Amino acid sequence: MNFLITRLFFICLIVTLAACQSESVPNKTWTHSEQGLFTASLSNDASLALVASTEGPAKLINTLSNKTLHQWQHTDVNDGIIATAISADKKFAITAEKNSLALWQINNGKIIGLWDFPNITDLAISFDGKRALIAMEDNQAYYFDLYHGKIIHTFNHAGVVNSVALSNNGQFALTGGNDHQAKLWSLKTGELAQQWTHSFKIYKVALSEDGKYAMSNASLGKTRLWDTQTGDQLSELPMRYMTVTAGTFSPDGNSLLTGRPNQRIDLWDVKSGQLLHTWSVKKHLLWRPKTAAIIALSFAKDGQYFLSESSAGTANQWNVPKN
Numbered sequence: 001m002n003f004l005i006t007r008l009f010f011i012c013l014i015v016t017l018a019a020c021q022s023e024s025v026p027n028k029t030w031t032h033s034e035q036g037l038f039t040a041s042l043s044n045d046a047s048l049a050l051v052a053s054t055e056g057p058a059k060l061i062n063t064l065s066n067k068t069l070h071q072w073q074h075t076d077v078n079d080g081i082i083a084t085a086i087s088a089d090k091k092f093a094i095t096a097e098k099n100s101l102a103l104w105q106i107n108n109g110k111i112i113g114l115w116d117f118p119n120i121t122d123l124a125i126s127f128d129g130k131r132a133l134i135a136m137e138d139n140q141a142y143y144f145d146l147y148h149g150k151i152i153h154t155f156n157h158a159g160v161v162n163s164v165a166l167s168n169n170g171q172f173a174l175t176g177g178n179d180h181q182a183k184l185w186s187l188k189t190g191e192l193a194q195q196w197t198h199s200f201k202i203y204k205v206a207l208s209e210d211g212k213y214a215m216s217n218a219s220l221g222k223t224r225l226w227d228t229q230t231g232d233q234l235s236e237l238p239m240r241y242m243t244v245t246a247g248t249f250s251p252d253g254n255s256l257l258t259g260r261p262n263q264r265i266d267l268w269d270v271k272s273g274q275l276l277h278t279w280s281v282k283k284h285l286l287w288r289p290k291t292a293a294i295i296a297l298s299f300a301k302d303g304q305y306f307l308s309e310s311s312a313g314t315a316n317q318w319n320v321p322k323n
Contacts, residue, residue, distance in 0.1 A: 022278040026316035027305065030066045032059070033313035039081060040309035042298035044088040044168070044209075048106075049296070049309060050095070052081035058095050060106065063307060063315065070109035074100050085125040085132070088168050088209075092129025094146075096120040101134060103146050113146060124166040124173075133173050135161040141175045143187065153190035157181060163204045167211030172228060174214055176202025182216035184228055194231040198222060206256070208249040213270055215256060217244035225256065225270050235273030239266075245293040251303050259294025265308055265318070279318050281310065 032040075033053045040051040042063075052058040057073035058081040073081070074097050083096040092112075093104045098120060103113040119137035126132070131152070134142045141161045143153040155161075159178030166173055172193065173185040178201040184194040198218035206215040213234065217223040223237040223244055237258075246259035255276065256268045267277040281292075292312035299306045299320070308316050 022280065023318065024280050026279075026281070026318050028317040030063075030315045031313055032061060032309065032315050036292070036313045037295060037309065037311050039083055040296040041084040041086055042296045042307055042309065043086045043090050044298065045090075045301040046298040046305075046307040047300075048086055048090060049307070049315060050084040050086055050093055051309060052084060052095070053313070054080060057081070058084055060093060060104075060109075069106075070104070072102070072104055072109070072111070074102050074114060083120060083123040085123045087125050087129035088127040089129065092125065092146075094123055094125050094132055096123050096134075101132070101144075103129075103132075113149065115144075115149060117142075121160065121162055122164050124164045126166055126170065127168045133164045133166050133175075135164045135175065137161075139177070139179075141173070143173060143185075143190070153185070153187070155183065155185050155190075157183070159201065162202060165205050165207040165214075167207045168209040169211050171211045172207060172214075174205045174207050174216075176205040176216055178202075180218070182214070184214060184226075194226070194228060196224065196226060196231075196233075198224075204244040204247055206247040206249060208253040208270075209251065210253060213249060213253055215244075215247050215249075215258075217242070217247065217258075219243050223258065225268075225273065234271050235269075237266075237268055237273050238275070246295055246297045246308075248297045248299065250299055251301070257297045257299070257306060259297050259308060261293040263292055263294060263310060263312075265294055265297065267320070277321050279308075281314070281316065 035053045038054045049061045057071040060070040079097045086093045101115045122135035124133040132144045141155040157177035161177045163176045176182045182196045200218040200221040203219040204217040214226040220241045225234045244258045263281045265279040292310045296309035
């Protein structure tokens with residue numbers, strides 16, 4: 001009898017601890033698209049969202065007021081926006097259709113430049129909005145000067161480049177491709193600085209703001225965190241067959257947020273790989289489509305909360321637990 005009571009106590013304790021580490025009710029929820037979203041990005045301080053549904057223009061939204069500031073599309077044909085990015089200084093944004101790239105000025109919504117790039121897969125923009133990193137289906141990524149309209153560096157893979165990232169200090173570019181490789185490049189020289197190999201194609205990459213840490217995720221495979229200076233692995237997240245659909249480092253670089261295809265968001269310790277907290281949107285909060293992925297994440301400037309965008313067209317604000 002005492003054994004059963006003790007066992008029941010420990011089961012209750014485990015359930016209680018698990019509940020303390022998981023939340024399903026956000027502080028705030030907004031609908032950014034009734035039809036669902038194909039792509040989304042958030043500004044460095046989570047105050048702006050740039051979202052696009054499968055049809056129609058991209059919308060730049062002030063997340064504090066939930067008001068649409070601008071609506072953008074490249075051409076009258078409007079093949080659909082497939083990727084977006086907002087500069088950390090919040091002065092510029094870029095959008096990509098399948099075969100074109102556009103640069104926009106945030107304060108007045110005017111287009112600054114439009115370029116033809118066939119088969120774009122992903123985008124990143126520099127801190128000051130002067131340069132972009134463009135991932136391509138032709139096994140390359142281009143570091144592109146948005147003001148002079150020229151390619152500065154070409155980064156090569158042996159397969160389609162699926163995901164790209166830039167450090168805000170202007171030091172590194174990170175690319176991940178179907179060749180199972182995550183490659184770190186020097187933006188100063190264009191040379192390969194580090195290379196990390198996975199067992200499956202790379203689906204998502206991310207860099208900390210200061211460029212010290214990198215994340216690489218293999219589709220249905222491992223997620224690993226790296227020291228960009230030494231190339232050493234810092235940690236491997238203890239989740240098998242985990243595809244990361246969104247990832248961002250905290251402002252201090254000590255933790256990492258990841259989003260999954262099942263609407264789950266996890267907070268990890270970068271150096272240990274320990275799971276610190278989990279958030280999951282309740283099913284009744286999802287309107288359409290029935291299944292949805294987390295497609296964008298960003299911490300607020302003070303790091304006390306973060307925003308998430310899902311492919312269901314909803315945005316949520318979540319508190320970050322205090323240590």
